[in-house]
Amino acid sequence: xxxxxxxxRFAPSPTGYLHVGGLRTxxxxxxxxxxxxxxxxxxxxxxxxxxxxxxxxxxxxxxINWVGLEYDEGPNKDGKVGPYFQSxxxxxxxxxxEQLIEQGDAYRCFCTPERLTxxxxxxxxxxxxxxxxxxxxxxxxxxxxxxxxxxxxxYIVRLNVKAGDNxxxxxxxxxxxxxTRAVIDDQVLIKTDGFPTYxxxxxxxxxxxxxxxxxRGEEWLSSTPKHILLYNAFGWEVPEFAxxxxxxxxxxxxxxxxxxxxxxEDYKAKGYLKEALLNFVALLxxxxxxxxxxxxxxxxxxxxxxxxxxxxxxxxNVEKLDWINAEHLRKKDKLEILQMLKAELTESKYKDLExxxxxxxxxxxxxxxxxxxxxxxxxxxxxxxxxxxSYDETVIKKRWKDDSVDLLQKYVAKLTELENPIKAxxxxxxxxxxxxxxxxxxxxxxxxxxxxxxxxxxxxxxDLLFILGKDEVITRINNALKVIPxxxxxxSIN
RNA sequence: GGCGCGUUCGUCUAGUGGUCUAGGACGCUGGCCUCUCACGCCGGUAACACGGGUUCGACCCCCGUACGCGCUACCA
Numbered sequence: 001x002x003x004x005x006x007x008x009r010f011a012p013s014p015t016g017y018l019h020v021g022g023l024r025t026x027x028x029x030x031x032x033x034x035x036x037x038x039x040x041x042x043x044x045x046x047x048x049x050x051x052x053x054x055x056x057x058x059x060x061x062x063x064i065n066w067v068g069l070e071y072d073e074g075p076n077k078d079g080k081v082g083p084y085f086q087s088x089x090x091x092x093x094x095x096x097x098e099q100l101i102e103q104g105d106a107y108r109c110f111c112t113p114e115r116l117t118x119x120x121x122x123x124x125x126x127x128x129x130x131x132x133x134x135x136x137x138x139x140x141x142x143x144x145x146x147x148x149x150x151x152x153x154x155y156i157v158r159l160n161v162k163a164g165d166n167x168x169x170x171x172x173x174x175x176x177x178x179x180t181r182a183v184i185d186d187q188v189l190i191k192t193d194g195f196p197t198y199x200x201x202x203x204x205x206x207x208x209x210x211x212x213x214x215x216r217g218e219e220w221l222s223s224t225p226k227h228i229l230l231y232n233a234f235g236w237e238v239p240e241f242a243x244x245x246x247x248x249x250x251x252x253x254x255x256x257x258x259x260x261x262x263x264x265e266d267y268k269a270k271g272y273l274k275e276a277l278l279n280f281v282a283l284l285x286x287x288x289x290x291x292x293x294x295x296x297x298x299x300x301x302x303x304x305x306x307x308x309x310x311x312x313x314x315x316x317n318v319e320k321l322d323w324i325n326a327e328h329l330r331k332k333d334k335l336e337i338l339q340m341l342k343a344e345l346t347e348s349k350y351k352d353l354e355x356x357x358x359x360x361x362x363x364x365x366x367x368x369x370x371x372x373x374x375x376x377x378x379x380x381x382x383x384x385x386x387x388x389x390s391y392d393e394t395v396i397k398k399r400w401k402d403d404s405v406d407l408l409q410k411y412v413a414k415l416t417e418l419e420n421p422i423k424a425x426x427x428x429x430x431x432x433x434x435x436x437x438x439x440x441x442x443x444x445x446x447x448x449x450x451x452x453x454x455x456x457x458x459x460x461x462x463d464l465l466f467i468l469g470k471d472e473v474i475t476r477i478n479n480a481l482k483v484i485p486x487x488x489x490x491x492s493i494n
Numbered sequence: 495g496g497c498g499c500g501u502u503c504g505u506c507u508a509g510u511g512g513u514c515u516a517g518g519a520c521g522c523u524g525g526c527c528u529c530u531c532a533c534g535c536c537g538g539u540a541a542c543a544c545g546g547g548u549u550c551g552a553c554c555c556c557c558g559u560a561c562g563c564g565c566u567a568c569c570a
Contacts (some may be wrong), residue, residue: 013570048569113568120567130496130566156568174499183497183566191568198570222498222565245500252562280506283519287507291518310507313563317505320520330533369533380531395530445529457531 006038006212010064010071011202013045014056017263018063020316021217021247021255024281028244029215030069031282031304041209042074045202046087047195057085063264067274068297081209086201093196096204096234097157097189105233106189108155109137110148132185133158157190159199159229167225172213172242173309179225187226199223203230206239215242215306218313219254242306245285246313255316267321271373273332276325284314294327326372337364340374348378350385362467366459381458384467387476388454391484393491395456399446400488405481407437407444408451412477415470423466426473430462451480 010026012018018026033040042064044057061075073079083089100106111119116133123131138160140148148155161184169177189200196204206214221243231238249259261267267277279295286309295303329337338361345351345360363384367377378385414429415421421429430448434441445461452473458464465473 011570015570045570051569109568116568124495127495132566154568177498179497185566188568193568195568197568202570217564218499219564219570243499246563248563250505254563283506285506289508291508293506293519312500314507315505317520320506323520367532370531399530440529442529449530455530459531461529 004212006033006036007041007210008033008038008213008215009041009043009206009209009211010069011043011045011205011216012060013048013051014053014060015051016053016056016059017265018060019255019262020264020267020277020281021262023067023264023277024247024284025215025217025244026064026069027278027282027300028242028286028304028306028309030071031300032213032215032306033072034301035304038212039072039079040069041079041211042071042077042084043205043209044075044085044087045198046085047198047201049193049195059265063268066268067264067278086196086205089201089205090194090196092208093190093200093204094194097196097200100159100189100233101157103233105160106157107138107160108140108145108148109133109158109186109188110140110153110155111137130183130185135160135186138186154192156188156192158186159189159226159233161186161229167228169221169224169228169241171221172240172306173245174221174243174311177221177224181225184225184229187223199226199230203227203234203236207231207234207236211239213240213242213306216244218243218246242309244309245311247284248313248315250315250317252313252315260316260318271375272321272325273328275328276321279328280321280324284316285309294324294331296328322372329372329374330368334361334364334368337368337374337377341377344374344378350378353385355385359467362463366463366467370459381453383453383455383458383464387472387479388452390454391450391480391487392455393487395446395450396484396488397491399450399456400484401443401447403437403439403443404447405485407433407439408447408477408481410437411444411448412474415474418470421466421470423462426462426465447484448477451484452476 008029010022010029012022012026030040032038042061044060046052046057057075064071071077073081074084078084097106101108111133119134120131137158161181164181166181167179167184169179171177187199188197190196205211224241224243228238247255249255251259253259255262257263261270264277268274275296278297278300279293282295282300282304283293286304288303288308292299292303338357341360341364342357345353345355363377363381367381371377371380410433411430414433415426418425418429430444431441434444437443446456449458449461449464450456452468453464459467468476
C-alpha cells in the first residue's frame with residue numbers, strides 16, 4: 001500500500017437521481033478519505049449521450065449536499081485536476097487513446113455494428129466458450145486505415161489485449177482475484193461519437209486526478225482486469241481497489257426501482273433524516289467488532305475501515321431504517337426538532353395556525369418518545385392543532401361509563417376555579433374529584449383523554465391538558481359531553 | 495454458455511481452529527413499569543447451504559456440489 005495521502009472519488013453517472021447504493025459507495029469513499037486524512041472528489045461520468053437526463057447533475061449534487069458528504073473537489077469546487085465532468089475532457093481521452101494507438105496497445109476498428117452482432121451470434125452458435133472480438137481491424141495496413149479515415153468511415157478505438165500472464169487483482173475487500181488473460185476482450189475505448197467508454201475515461205481520470213484507492217460497487221470487479229491492462233499500457237501506477245458488495249432487493253436481486261424506492265430523494269421526501277439514512281446505509285456491508293449500531297457521520301469517520309467491509313450483498317431492509325430514524329430523531333436537540341416541525345407544519349393543513357415556539361416545544365417534549373418521524377408530531381397528535389373531529393368508538397366503548405358525564409362535569413367545575421394552572425394543578429384537581437366521588441383516578445383520566453383528544457392514546461393526560469390550556473380543555477370537555485353520550489348509546493344498541 | 499464473486503437467525507451482522515450448548519441489533523413475541531400509547535427494563539423466538547476431506551478438534555482451512563448474484567454492450 002502506498003503511503004501517499006489517499007485521494008478517492010465518487011464517480012456517478014447522472015441518471016436522474018442518487019441511488020441508495022450510490023449513496024453507500026459515496027459514503028464509504030468519504031469515510032475512507034476523512035478517516036485517513038485524504039481527499040474526496042466528486043466526478044461526473046457523463047459519457048453516455050444517449051442517457052442524458054435534463055437536470056440530473058444538479059439533482060445529484062443537491063442530494064450529495066443534502067446528506068452532507070462534502071467533497072473537496074468536484075463540480076463548483078475546483079481543484080487542480082478539473083474539469084470534473086468527463087464530457088468536458090474529451091480532448092484528454094483522445095490524446096491518450098492516440099498515444100495507445102501509436103504504442104500498438106490500441107487500434108482503430110471500422111467494423112460495423114452489424115458485423116459485430118453477426119460475429120457474436122456466430123460465436124454463440126459455434127458454442128465458443130466466450131464471445132470476443134476477432135481482432136480483424138488490428139491487421140489493417142496503414143494505407144487501409146488512412147483510406148478508411150479519408151472516406152469518413154466511422155471507427156472506434158479498441159484496446160489491444162496481447163498474450164501474457166494472468167491478471168491478478170489484490171482487492172482490499174476480496175483479497176486476491178485472478179483472471180485468465182485469454183478471457184479479456186479487446187474492449188472499446190473510444191466510441192464512434194468520440195466519447196470514451198467508462199473503462200477509458202475512468203482509468204485516465206483516476207490517474208490524472210491522482211486517485212489512490214478505487215472504491216466502487218462489485219459490478220466493476222469483472223472489468224477491473226481491463227483497467228489494469230490500461231494502467232500497464234500507459235506505464236501508470238495501479239491504484240488500490242476495493243469492490244463493495246451490492247445492495248439487494250428482498251428477493252436478492254440487485255436493488256432496483258421496480259421493487260420499492262431506490263432514490264435517496266424518495267427517502268428524503270418520506271421524512272427520513274439524513275443521519276439515519278447514512279447510518280443505516282453504512283451498516284449495509286460494514287460493521288464494527290463491538291455492538292455499536294448508532295453512529296453519526298463523525299462516529300462513522302472515526303470507526304471506518306475498508307478491512308471491515310464484507311463480501312456478501314445486503315438486502316435493503318426498511319424496517320431497520322425506520323428504527324434508526326426514530327433513534328436519531330429522539331437524540332436530536334429539541335430546538336432542532338422544533339425547527340423541523342415548523343417546516344413540516346407549513347406544508348400541512350395547519351399552515352395558517354399561529355402557534356408559538358413555546359407551545360410547539362411542549363408538543364415536541366410530550367411526543368418525543370412517541371414518534372419516529374417529524375411528520376408524526378402532526379399526524380399522531382392532531383388534537384394539539386385542532387379540536388377532535390371525531391371520537392374513537394372503541395375507546396368510548398371501553399372507557400366511557402355511566403358516571404363519566406357526572407365526573408367530567410365535576411372536573412370542569414374544579415378547573416374553572418383554577419387560575420393559570422400548571423401541570424400539577426390539573427392532577428391535583430382530578431385527584432380531588434376522584435376522591436370526592438370515591439373512585440379511581442383512571443375513571444376520570446380516560447374519559448378526559450377521549451373528550452379532549454378524541455383518541456385513547458397519547459402523552460400523559462396532565463401533559464395533554466396543560467399543553468391545551470384551561471380554556472381549551474373546558475371547551476373541549478363541554479363539547480364532548482354533548483356528543484359522546486349519544487355515541488355511547490348507539491354503540492350499546494348495535 | 496463463459497468468467498468472476500458470494501452463501502451464519504426472516505433481515506443487518508459478530509465470529510479468523512478449541513473461549514460457540516454460535517453473540518448483538520431490527521422484526522415478531524411474553525412480562526414488568528403504567529392513566530393510554532410509546533420509551534425503558536427483563537425474557538422468548540430463530541441461523542453456521544450441502545457433501546467430502548485436513549485436524550485430537552471445524553462456522554472458521556482445502557476440494558466438490560447446489561443455489562444466488564454480477565459481468566459477458568460503441569451503458570455505466
